[in-house]
Amino acid sequence: MSSHLKSIITTLIFLIVLSCGNKKQETPSTLDEKPNIIFIMSDDHAYQAISAYENHLIQTPNIDRIAKEGILFSNASVTNSICAPSRATILTGKHTHINGKVDNLMPFDTTQVTFPQLFQKVGYQTAMFGKLHFGNNPKGVDDFMILPGQGHYINPDFITQNGDTTITGFATDIITDLTLNWLDQKRNPDKPFLLMYLHKAPHRPWWPTPEKFKEFRGKEFPLPNSLFDDYANRGSAAKTAEMNLLTHMKYSYDTKVWPETIAKMDQVLPEVPDLVNAFNNIIGRMTTEQRAQYKPLIDSISKDFEENWPTMTDEEKMIWKYQRYMQDYLACISSVDDNVGRVLDYLDSSGLTENTLVVYTSDQGFYLGEHGWFDKRFIYEESFRTPLLIRWPNAIEPGITNDEMVQNLDFAQTFLEAAQIEVPEDMQGESLMPLLNSESDEWTRDAVYxxxxxxxxxxxxxxxxxxxxxxxxxxxxxxxxxxxxxxxxxxxxxxxxxxxxxxxxxxxxxxxxxxxxxxxxxxxxxxxxxxxxxxxxxxxxxxxx
Missing domain, CATH: 3.30.1120.10 (Arylsulfatase, C-terminal domain)
Structure with a gap:
């Protein structure tokens, strides 16, 4: 059987299961008051692109709903603003210099205990779907389908306990399908669960669905105040960083201009071959039908670029790149928000809402043109600060905003305490339970590292x-x-x-x-x-x- 036929069959099975699933109504008493936990994390989702925080770029009603029905943390941050180290900190409750995953290159210390292992040990069902970003066999997880490395937006590959597979479609939708399938068909309704629902989006290179691509293509977004920052009042680190929209954002890989268009333009420096290949590989993953949907949009972008770029000033070029970046990045966010809504709706219809703690966060913040940048890494606000919204009916008073200094270092301890599981002494965070219970006077931290x-x-x-x-x-x-x-x-x-x-x-x-x-x-x-x-x-x- 061809891999393409396998992917079609796999996709059909998921659709049939989701449409025909038997939804069993449940109450907290069936779970002996042990809460279910759904940990939702997107990759590089800036707080500025969540309307519960700031609404000048996009509306995210489904993610906002978690805050409206729970708590929004306005001062949440990360310990190390880069993907794999952030995830290692979340899983272990330890700083990266302790768990060994200090950067994306260094290996994770596999002797470290992760909080899913502790949940699994006391009888919780555990599952993970989406982007882990390091390791092919997540510890303490009963069932998983994870993207290898960064993964692909279009027709993504997945690592499973039974081997690798490719599913036709868009990663954000597929990861949600897998999550809902597990909730509806695979879990044991008599046991509490820990479910990690992990999006690839909106990580670079920001490929939306064709529908979202078309919807956001013509939109124009307000410019950040510091878009043209010249770093005059700071040290050398800001001046030498290589993530400026004008200078470092790539034409094909990032802004979706055809490499052939760039190659024939004398005014444009040739693209880095590796990134041209990466762009072509994305196009090459598409089915004929998908390519036909994307081609008119990429043609339009390329035509605009070819006709206007040569006569633009540097300021106009910066704005052009910013708008292209925002159109694709926010289109990816819109898909994430739609899919988060699907999961929240399922919790309501299945009776799981009341006894399920739901968390929405990102592995770090991200620059959306502030200081002229994209990407993250700095302790400066936009990459250091991360969204954190938590809902737990009957435990968290709805509509609270909290400005205490909290970090991703604290997640593991919080989940363990919520589930009444003993916290290992070597974890370095602090449980957020006093803040969730509106007992802020018990919170003593006044600084983060x-x-x-x-x-x-x-x-x-x-x-x-x-x-x-x-x-x-x-x-x-x-x-x-x-x-x-x-x-x-x-x-x-x-x-x-x-x-x-x-x-x-x-x-x-x-x-x-x-x-x-x-x-x-x-x-x-x-x-x-x-x-x-x-x-x-x-x-x-x-x-x-």
Whole structure:
């Protein structure tokens, strides 16, 4: 049987199962009051692209619903703003320098205990569908279908316990189909469950469905205030990072211009061959029907580019790239929101809502043109801050916004405490349960710790560690520089002015440095450990070349 025929049959089976499923009504009592947990995470979903946070770019009514019926955290952040390390922190409840996954290159320490293992050990059903991003056999998971590595948007491959398979369709829809199929057909209704529902979207290169592509293609979005930031009031790290929309965003791979169009234009530098190949591989994965749907849209973009790019000013080119970026990125978000709505509707129709804790988050924040950037990595606000919305009927008062300093480091402990499972002593976060129960007076954390390691590497964001409080952010860039930056978060929320050398902040710098050093000791980080990871990184980079 051909792989194409297999994919068609697999897709039909999923559709039949979903349409004919027997939905059994349940109440909390059937689960002995043990809550179900659904952990929903998208990849690179900026808080600015969730209307519960900011509504100037897109409306996300289904994701917003989690906040309206639960709690929205306005000060949630990550410990290391890059995909695989963030996921390792979530799974282990430990900083990346402890679990070993400091960057996308370093291997995850497989001796680490993950929270799904602890759920599985006490009798929870556990399942994972979508993007894990590291490892092909997730620990503590009874049933899974995960994308290999970054995965594909169109006709994605999946790793399963029974071998690899390819499913025809769009990743966001398929991951939701798999999730609903498990909920409706495969789980044991007499046992509580932990379900990880993990989207690839809206990770680069931002391929929407043809329908969403067409819907968002003509839309125009407001420009961020700092789109043309010249980094004049900051150190070398911001100036040398390679994620500027104008300079570093690719024409074919990112903005969907045909490589043939670019090749014949003298005014445009040739694309990097690897990324041209990557674009062509995406087109090559499409069925004939899919290609016919995408081609007119790509033709339109390419025609616009060829006719207008040569006469544009640099400012106009920057705006053109920003609009193309936003059209595709937000179209991917729109699909995520639609599919989150499908899952929430299923919980309602099946009677599972009342005893199910639902979390929506991202593995980190993302730049949507702020400071002229795309991507993440920095401790600066847009990549450091992450969306976090939690709903748990009868446990969380609806419509709460909380501004405490919380991190993805805290998720594992929170889920374990909610399920009344003993928390290992070596986990480093803090359970969010007091905040979910409106007992904020029990929350004592006033600062969080951050450390980014992946340098020298893609996007050239320098290594740095730092501390953030509600009022300030202090950062030390190291390795090939020795620079400090301080931002006054209340007076300068866009972080445009480094005030580290301003004498008016001298006492604040002294106090924050002391607090930073205490946090480093508390979490077991040190300069010696930094050097250890630098040496390992350099070894792996040498091996790759």
């Amino acid at each position: 951050y450390h980014y390691y992946e340098y020298p590497a893609e996007h050239a964001v320098k290594r740095h560690y730092g501390i953030a409080t509600k009022d300030y952010k202090l950062t030390h860039f190291y390795y090939d520089v020795d620079e400090w930056e301080l931002y006054d978060r209340s007076k300068d929320p866009e972080e445009m002015f480094n005030v580290y050398h301003d004498t008016a902040y001298a006492e604040i710098v002294v106090g924050l440095k002391k607090k930073l050093e205490k946090l480093r000791v508390h979490y077991g980080d040190s300069d010696e450990l930094n050097q250890h990871y630098i040496d390992l990184h350099n070894e792996r980079m040498a091996q790759r070349h």
